[in-house]
Amino acid sequence: MSDIIVIVHEHGRADPRAELALAAEFAVGDLHDALAAAGLSVDTETLVFIDEDEAPLPRERHHRVHHLRHGSRVHVGRDREILVGVNFQARTIEKRFGPGTRVAKVKKWAVHELGMTATDATEHVLQVHGATTKPAPDTPIHEIVRHHGHRVVFDLVPEKRVEG
């Protein structure tokens, strides 16, 4: 079986941290060893999430991992979930997401929850509350919380046309 390549993200750190080659079939212990070899500490408090999973991988080293695929993201940290708030006009909505959830999924949830039309949705973007940062859609939300604890608040704002 050929190796798969996965990208490792460390909670609270901007941009991916490392790239790992793993056998197509492996156990949690193999993944933990590979993370440690890449310089990430894995202890009893560490949680490992795959892509946008809501639950972390089990801690048992012998547990086989079946759903990791070529190009998957592995998120390493200590937060089990992140509370996301989205402000739009006079409303604020909240939901808890797994740390590897991407901004695109948060936006999809928010526009549905707020009852936005598809057209309005394409013309709005999530901006970090109190900042000008508009994270790229593929950004995992744990990269945004590094200064905000276990939660992140967005404003859903009109996306500005580039003019001038």
Add this chain to the structure above:
Amino acid sequence: MPAVPLPPDRVAFDADLLKPPYRAGELAGRWRVVEIAWPAATVMIAAVPRPGSPTEFAFRFDLSGYPAVAPTARPWDHVAKAPLPAHRWPTGTGVFASVFRPLWCGGSCLYLPCDRVSANGHPAWATQHPERLWNPSRGIVHYLEQVHALLTEGGYAGARSA
């Protein structure tokens, strides 16, 4: 015959292609470099499916002075090795239409604050669009992310000729 050393901007670009931020997008199918003819490079960037439209568009980058100097990029016909004709450009509404302007500079660049040709003469963009400005520390992914977001989230409607 002694090997000719690569210029520093080429060395920096090659190094960035090996780093996790670029590799994450490449492995996820968001973008891929298909040709380097320094200082030019062609990058395919994925688009959401739209009737009669390609699933990715090619962009020809000029990366002279990378990463200190912002790149400039234009839609490209990778098969013909020529600028993409206007009638085959991607089109859309809102922000998308404001960035993809075939009539701007003869279609030689995108109307983006991170594009060095377009940024020239737009000092107000530093305060109007700070998140879109060229970021040398993030490198090529900063440009690629913006184009990919426009082709997948930002009002993209398909190719003009569709």
